[in-house]
Amino acid sequence: MATAAAASHHNPGKKGSSDSGIVPPVLKVYDPPKELEREPLVLNNRSLGWITDSIAGICENPMPKWWWPVFVMSAGGMMLMFSLVAYLISTGVGVWGLNQPADWAWDITNFVFWIGIGHAGTLISAVLFLLRQKWRTSINRAAEAMTLFAVACAGIFPVVHTGRVWFALYPGFLFPVPNANAIWPQFRSPLLWDVFAVSTYGTVSLLFWYVGLIPDLATLRDRAKTLIRKFAYGLFALGWTNSNRHWSNYEKAYLIFAGLSTPLVLSVHSIVSFDFAVSQVPGWHTTIFPPYFVAGAIFSGFGMVLTLLIPMRSLFGLEDIITKRHIELMCKVILATGSIVGYAYGMEFFIAWYGGSPYELYAFKNRAFGPYAWAYWSMITCNVISPHLFWSRKLRTWPLFVWFVSIVVNIGMWFERFVIIVTSLHRDYLPSSWGYFTPSWVDVFTFVGSFGLFMTLFLLFIRFLPAIAISEVKAVTPQADPHHPLGGAKGHH
Template identity: 60%
Template sequence: IVNFVWWIGIGHAGTLISSILLLLRQQWRTSINRFAEAMTLFAVACAGLFPLLHLGRPNFFYWLLPYPNTMGLWPQFRSPLIWDVFAVGTYMTVSLLFWYVGLIPDLATLRDRSKNRFPQIVYGVLAMGWRGSAIHWHRYEVAYLLLAGLATPLVVSVHTVVSFDFSIGIVPGWHSTIFPPYFVAGAIYSGFAMVMTLAIPIRAAYGLEDFITMRHLQNMAKIMLATGMIVAYGYLMETFMAWYSGVNFEEYMIMNRMIGPYAAVYWALILTNILLPQALWFRRVRSSVPALFAVAMSVNIGMWLERFVIVVTSLHRDFLPSSWGMYYPTFWDWATFTGSIGLFLALLFLFIRFLPVISIFEMRQILPRPETGGAK
């Protein structure tokens, strides 16, 4: 569950950059939207692995879908697991369509520039006969805006549904109405941190400093700072309500996080998620690429620790002392998590190898047009 929530949170920034900033006509999204969308797809693919593994019998995953069958089985629609299936499936489908539609003009460019027959066939099939005519551009813009409008509410709704996995339970530390906005802000926070973590090495390795400029990095840093403050407010309200509610179980839960056996993890997430990102208030930090990379890595680590604290510290000591225990990740837990990171990086490298990292046609649109001579 920790890894699932972490990955699905990372998958939010790509759609946010592409859809919401497109609707707001923010042109600075152009240089980073393509690989941010790809990051979304790959992160959601990694997130989708963990609910399947959680089933215990992944080969029967299709039983989660409401389809007619001879056994008369029907999914339990009151189960958060079913909600996750529909939320993640919908988000994956719309994000894939949004990413693919945006790729079509560039796929046609790759088709026309390919010298070998096989790439021409592959890119030609994927480009779906794109010729750059006026009717093609009209249909493209209509479809792209429509998908952006569909993807925008999904950014909010998907992680809200994921937060319901916790907030509908009666476990101390979970049963709270602050979870939906708190999770959405945390998802955007971790997503932009991962985009920056990827943008800085890609920018350096492929010489894209003229396309992914300091303006892009500083804008992402400002969004990280804003969402980080919302996350900090969520931490503060969580602590305050545990005291203000007067519920002994909630008070014990927050004290157990602060001074219990997992206190080091709790204070580590406060350091990496809240304290270190405050350096982004300073222009000198926002103008330093190594400093931005360090802060982004800190947030990535901190958001994983936050998920660990939410899941583990609330469950290892619940209402019944007879069920108390300690959880220590095993080798296979770490191996599964590391494997998901490997899958993510493998998909990312394949994307970089075969598809344009930056949208070619969108960059052409924002370039200044050459002046033509002639009489005035």
């Protein structure tokens, strides 16, 4: 049936081959109107070999000149962060600016910021796969890598914010092992749910990413010239031969991974939001948090995907694979999730008033007009106003502009977490214990350094692994379709 439909699509008006005698014997097939035709996912009718060469070529040829200075800078940032973490651990959390009443500040802001960024990768790899959005194939590999690196950055902050890290790691609350008094971690706390959510998320994202990589590692193995590359790629390709009996199990596993990751990604930021929502602090104790956090996470994550991929596609000449259509579609996701975030901001205020709790109402008035009003209005400008620029198709398809807005989105989302955490904590029930949080230089440079870690990992990923899923991109081209003339189909079957 699919064959007949595909054949008639490509041969409009052709007579049906079987004359079953049903009236009318010949159906008239019209060409779809021009404006309904979709732009192809890979431009310029690129051949399968070209796709392999241009993607595998990136990690086979020497890196372009810009790579080294950027790498050195990123690695410098990473070293800076690790030095400051060492300083923190050896001295104590007092080197940060946080103190009563704001016991959580940049540390947890950074944690939520980074973990949120990861969500776009999983959304692209899992949710868009289940929704049969074929355009995801051009961006899912890099986005999933971004997820892993963002989770790595995120994981550092909650661990080091405990100060005496050894208590958190060994006999402590991050692993279900009893402490020195034989007391187990207590599972009524959302903080422990968070530990399980984030570590599961990191692990499952890594497995999903690796499953996707296996066929491409086999491609790199088959193309490898040096012994080291043959060995390394061969080892991780696990002896993959592209056998269809294998593909059959592989595709099923991939579908299941997508099915597992979808509820996972929705649960992770929901559980992160429970860290706040389950508490009694005005400004945190809200039921809107789980969906609002998830939407915000996807919003910021797509911002980061665009921040990374727009330069990557032009620096490596991948415009035929990551096309303007891809950028445009991602902008639409930003527009949609940005609107949800904007709605949530408004609804929070409405409920603060409608709920009738004076503490809650004060927390929100204080947010918008109190000492942190500058942070609140930065957040509103970046998150509520900027995504609505993408109603214009012209702006959505202007890569440089999109890149700029994608950075603004991420600044806004960092401010969102800062606003939620710090403005709620710095003034709660007792005016006698109000305060004002100011970051120390260690706070600032640890956060800046985490971008170094993120970029270092991403640059190494581009250097050694295929940044685009080679086999998946091939599978969505017309020459991969056995019922398409480019795939070798002869007229009608």
